[in-house]
Amino acid sequence: MTNPIYDPYLILTKVYQGGKYLKQSIAETPIEYINKARTVKICYGVLEKDIYLTHIIGANTKKPPKSTVKIILKIALYMLEFMDKHDYMVVDSAVELVKKLGKEGTEGFVNAFLRSYKIPALPEKAEEKISLETSSPIWLVKKLRRSYKGEAAEILSAPSQGVCVRFTGKEEKYLDKQHIATPFENVFIFKNFTRDEGFFSGDYTFQSVGSVAICNLIPACGKLLDACAAPGGKSVLLSGKCGVVTSCELHPHRVELINSYAQRMGARNITAMQADSSQFKPEFENAFDAVLCDVPCSGTGVINENPDIKLFRKEEDIAELNKIQFAILENCSRYVKSGGKLFYSTCSVLPEENDSVVYSFLQNHKEYSLDILDSPLAHRKTKFGLQFLPHISLGAGFFVTSFNKTN
Numbered sequence: 001m002t003n004p005i006y007d008p009y010l011i012l013t014k015v016y017q018g019g020k021y022l023k024q025s026i027a028e029t030p031i032e033y034i035n036k037a038r039t040v041k042i043c044y045g046v047l048e049k050d051i052y053l054t055h056i057i058g059a060n061t062k063k064p065p066k067s068t069v070k071i072i073l074k075i076a077l078y079m080l081e082f083m084d085k086h087d088y089m090v091v092d093s094a095v096e097l098v099k100k101l102g103k104e105g106t107e108g109f110v111n112a113f114l115r116s117y118k119i120p121a122l123p124e125k126a127e128e129k130i131s132l133e134t135s136s137p138i139w140l141v142k143k144l145r146r147s148y149k150g151e152a153a154e155i156l157s158a159p160s161q162g163v164c165v166r167f168t169g170k171e172e173k174y175l176d177k178q179h180i181a182t183p184f185e186n187v188f189i190f191k192n193f194t195r196d197e198g199f200f201s202g203d204y205t206f207q208s209v210g211s212v213a214i215c216n217l218i219p220a221c222g223k224l225l226d227a228c229a230a231p232g233g234k235s236v237l238l239s240g241k242c243g244v245v246t247s248c249e250l251h252p253h254r255v256e257l258i259n260s261y262a263q264r265m266g267a268r269n270i271t272a273m274q275a276d277s278s279q280f281k282p283e284f285e286n287a288f289d290a291v292l293c294d295v296p297c298s299g300t301g302v303i304n305e306n307p308d309i310k311l312f313r314k315e316e317d318i319a320e321l322n323k324i325q326f327a328i329l330e331n332c333s334r335y336v337k338s339g340g341k342l343f344y345s346t347c348s349v350l351p352e353e354n355d356s357v358v359y360s361f362l363q364n365h366k367e368y369s370l371d372i373l374d375s376p377l378a379h380r381k382t383k384f385g386l387q388f389l390p391h392i393s394l395g396a397g398f399f400v401t402s403f404n405k406t407n
Contacts, residue, residue, distance in 0.1 A: 003100070005093045007031040008042040008075050015047065015308060016071055022047060022308045046078045047307035051135040053077050059120035060113060069106050072097055076114055091115060130156070139315040140300065147351050151389070155349060155397070158390035160304040163193040166212060166237070167204040168265070174204075182394060183376035184212050189394060202265045207233040210301070210388060210396035213377045214294065214345050217400060218242075221289035221341075227277040227332050228294050230254035232261030232270075239267040242290070248275040278327035284335040290343065291332050295325045297346035297353050301397020304390055318352055325357050333365055336405045342368065345400040349389060351382070354399035358384035361403075368403040375400075 007029070014025040022043060031039050046053065053074045058064065065073065076094040079085040091114045095107045122129050127145060131138045134156035144152035165174070167186040180189040189209065198204055211233050218224070220241040229235045229247035235258060239245045247270055249255045258272040275281060277293070298321060299309045329344055336342050344361075346353050362370060362384075372385055378392045385401025 002032050002035075003093050003097050004035065004038065004042075004079075004089075005072060005075050005097050006100075007035070007039040008046070009071060009097060011039070011043050012046060012071050012075065013068075015043075015311070017067055019312070021312075022306070042075060042078060042083070044307055045082055046074050047311060049078060049082065049135045050074070050307075050311060051137070052132050053135075055132055056117060056119060060117040065106075065109070066103075068101060068103060069098060069110065072110065073113065076110075077117075080114070081119075087115075133157070136303075136310055137313075137315075140310070140313075143315075143350060143352075147349075148389075151391070154391040155389055156303070158304060158395060158397075161209075161395040162189045162191045164189045164207060164209045164212070165193055165204050166207045168202060170198065170203050174198075180394065182209050182212070184209070184216060187212050200264065205233065205236070205261075205265060207237065208302075208305075208396060209377065209394050210347060210398040212237065213375055213388065213396070214292075214343070214398070214400050217373045217375060217402065218290060218292060218343060219341070223288045223290075225284065225288045225291040225332070225335055226294070227291060227328060228296065229272065230257050232258035232272070234292065234294065235270050235272075236262055236265045236267045238292075239269050243269065245270045246288075247272040248277050250274070250276055278324065278331050280331055280334065286335070286337050288335050288340060289337055290341045291336050292343045292345070293329050293332050294343075294345045295328050297321055297325065297348040298350060299347055301347045301349045301388070301390065301399075303397075304395055318350065321353060322357065325353060326360060329357065329361050330364070333361070333368065333403075333405075338405055340405050341371070342403040342405065343400065344385075344402075345398060347396075347398045349387070349397045349399075354387065354401075355382050355384045358401055365403075368405055371402045371404045373400075373402055 011025045011029050014020045015022055056077055057073055072094050076090050079090045095111050098106050098110050122132055127141050130153045131141045134153060136156045144155055165188055171186060178191040215234050215237045218238060222243045224238055224242040224245045226235045226247045230249040235245050235247040247258050252274050255272050255274050262270045298313055299306060303309050333342055375386055379386045379388045385399055388396050388398050390397045
């Protein structure tokens with residue numbers, strides 16, 4: 001049996017030192033299968049608590065330890081503070097690992113640190129306190145306090161509700177597991193859900209409640225364009241009520257994800273293609289009854305599922321994302337038939353990516369009128385759309401709105 005810190009260390013080193021996303025790092029790292037659940041929990045937990053763990057290390061050391069040692073300390077601290085593991089086991093495992101990695105001279109430091117560290121007091125300033133309590137970057141805390149006032153901490157600390165599963169039938173045999181019913185037919189959130197043969201035969205798929213909610217707002221139509229479609233969940237769900245679905249994706253390997261998804265779920269009316277949806281395709285002009293622009297965004301509404309967002313996302317990224325978002329919406333607006341509908345969505349809770357983009361679009365496109373729909377999933381109505389928030393919307397944070405095109 002491996003050292004319990006070793007496999008998390010292998011994965012998190014790729015994240016911290018290699019800049020890889022956590023899901024990618026887990027998928028490509030050979031780890032001990034029998035303890036995979038524990039390893040995955042530790043990796044997600046360390047990234048969820050990264051800022052707080054860094055604060056503990058900084059308060060108990062005169063100078064920051066080197067990266068390798070810092071990663072090991074973060075794993076050990078997470079196990080001690082949030083997993084209620086025995087002190088001696090965690091300390092011994094950490095010391096053993098630094099020895100195994102050839103970090104001579106550091107085992108004494110690691111041993112002493114883990115046996116004597118103290119939890120520092122939280123700062124009194126509200127923004128700094130929320131940043132540490134939710135382990136969120138200070139820039140994000142400031143933005144959310146400005147937009148949501150006292151709800152900022154709740155938004156940032158809202159946990160994932162579990163695994164969201166959309167069934168195509170035969171769900172009865174799975175509903176003996178602990179689950180939450182969503183407002184959508186055949187869609188349930190499970191505390192734990194193990195994939196079985198039903199996944200491969202198309203009996204069910206994994207799809208976020210936010211993704212399902214967006215699809216629920218889109219009416220049946222003849223020709224639909226899903227402009228930023230990978231991995232294909234929305235295209236597949238919408239293929240059940242639209243005659244023909246065209247699914248565009250920028251990267252070739254992600255086009256294959258759409259094809260694979262559609263094939264597994266038996267969706268035969270989807271055409272997936274590589275295309276940059278910010279660049280005009282003459283053959284698409286006025287060709288679609290409905291166009292969905294689920295644009296690239298900061299991901300600030302799905303941090304509870306992707307904690308590495310807090311590590312990698314920077315404040316200056318928002319302005320660059322805005323350019324992409326507006327370019328896609330602007331370009332794809334040319335593809336909607338007269339009388340058709342245009343949809344805009346993000347998995348962000350930042351108004352800069354949501355209402356602000358919609359406002360700018362409407363200022364430049366008098367042929368479009370805003371059409372704010374309603375959803376059975378709890379949400380807040382903004383001036384320009386529906387804002388779903390993690391603490392009220394079954395863990396999902398996203399924005400969606402629609403426009404009608406007139407002559």
